[in-house]
Amino acid sequence: MSERLSLYPPIEPFSTGSLKVSDLHQIYYEVSGNPNGVPAVVCHGGPGGGSTPSMRRYFDPTKYKIIVFDQRGCGKSTPHAELRENTTWDLVGDIEKLREHLNIDRWLVFGGSWGSTLSLAYAEAHPERVLALVLRGIFTIRREEIDWFYQEGASWIFPDAWEDYVKPIPEAERGDFVSAYYKRLTGDDKAAQLAAAKAWSVWEGTTVSLLPSPERVESFGGDAFAIAFARIECHYFINRGFFERDDQLIANVGKIRDIPAVIVQGRYDVCTPMKTAWELHKAWPEAEFVVVQDAGHAASEPGIIHHLVEATNKFAASLQSPATSAAAR
Numbered sequence: 001m002s003e004r005l006s007l008y009p010p011i012e013p014f015s016t017g018s019l020k021v022s023d024l025h026q027i028y029y030e031v032s033g034n035p036n037g038v039p040a041v042v043c044h045g046g047p048g049g050g051s052t053p054s055m056r057r058y059f060d061p062t063k064y065k066i067i068v069f070d071q072r073g074c075g076k077s078t079p080h081a082e083l084r085e086n087t088t089w090d091l092v093g094d095i096e097k098l099r100e101h102l103n104i105d106r107w108l109v110f111g112g113s114w115g116s117t118l119s120l121a122y123a124e125a126h127p128e129r130v131l132a133l134v135l136r137g138i139f140t141i142r143r144e145e146i147d148w149f150y151q152e153g154a155s156w157i158f159p160d161a162w163e164d165y166v167k168p169i170p171e172a173e174r175g176d177f178v179s180a181y182y183k184r185l186t187g188d189d190k191a192a193q194l195a196a197a198k199a200w201s202v203w204e205g206t207t208v209s210l211l212p213s214p215e216r217v218e219s220f221g222g223d224a225f226a227i228a229f230a231r232i233e234c235h236y237f238i239n240r241g242f243f244e245r246d247d248q249l250i251a252n253v254g255k256i257r258d259i260p261a262v263i264v265q266g267r268y269d270v271c272t273p274m275k276t277a278w279e280l281h282k283a284w285p286e287a288e289f290v291v292v293q294d295a296g297h298a299a300s301e302p303g304i305i306h307h308l309v310e311a312t313n314k315f316a317a318s319l320q321s322p323a324t325s326a327a328a329r
């Protein structure tokens with residue numbers, strides 16, 4: 001195999017801020033890379049997973065203006081773990097508010113896992129604002145995807161980790177784990193809420209990478225991360241992503257068919273199995289589709305990094321930044 005591309009070196013943002021998006025919510029954002037580069041916005045996973053500094057590193061910082069933000073209720077956004085005024089369509093609106101606040105006309109949209117869900121929802125709502133899409137670990141919140149990961153399916157591959165996931169839920173309620181977890185994650189018993197949040201979050205932290213990552217499992221079990229991640233994920237799942245129909249994102253792919261796109265999917269993704277990416281690919285053959293044969297779900301898998309960086313490099317060459325095209329006139 002030829003040598004794989006790696007992440008760009010760590011960088012710090014040249015500006016950060018907090019944008020008031022509703023009476024209740026403020027969202028944290030940061031801008032890194034080249035202030036005159038091609039704008040790119042990153043949609044993080046979960047929902048509720050928050051952004052990480054490594055998200056800046058999937059883009060050439062000399063060519064891109066990289067915008068990373070924390071979605072409502074997680075990371076450095078406030079109030080922490082808040083579920084009110086927190087829906088897919090609120091987040092889509094926030095991306096537009098952020099774009100206008102930063103004076104950006106159009107941008108590349110980059111997202112993995114729930115970040116792919118949100119990127120698709122945003123692009124289908126505002127296709128004229130999207131220069132290109134780079135999507136990984138495709139997730140569309142359909143009932144069968146939620147059932148696979150939180151009810152039965154992934155449990156066959158990780159029966160050991162599954163024992164810890166089922167522990168907080170009494171036998172009588174195990175026919176519907178999402179509902180049973182939702183009750184505890186939104187209940188008044190703070191100790192029960194935290195115990196449920198940790199079990200929920202550690203299940204995901206344990207199963208997202210091809211090879212075990214004890215550091216990830218530990219960080220997913222941290223109180224603040226687990227509370228936001230588990231509460232927000234469960235809230236979105238019990239509300240079926242706030243979509244009108246189960247297959248909405250794939251059914252509406254016609255709205256974004258002409259946007260240049262790359263879809264990167266790990267063959268051994270246990271969290272968002274390849275069936276969904278395959279169905280998106282069949283509905284949208286115009287998008288470049290890459291299966292990484294030795295990867296699971298995580299953005300940090302070496303083969304996933306290679307193809308994501310290759311995709312952003314390709315788009316950096318083909319998309320001109322506003323400043324560059326003005327200079328060329």
Ligand code: STX
Pocket residue numbers: 044045046047049112113114115139204208233271
């Ligand atoms: N949740 C899938 C998802 O978006 C069902 C996701 N899983 N883990 C993550 O995101 C992070 C590692 C990005 C937190």
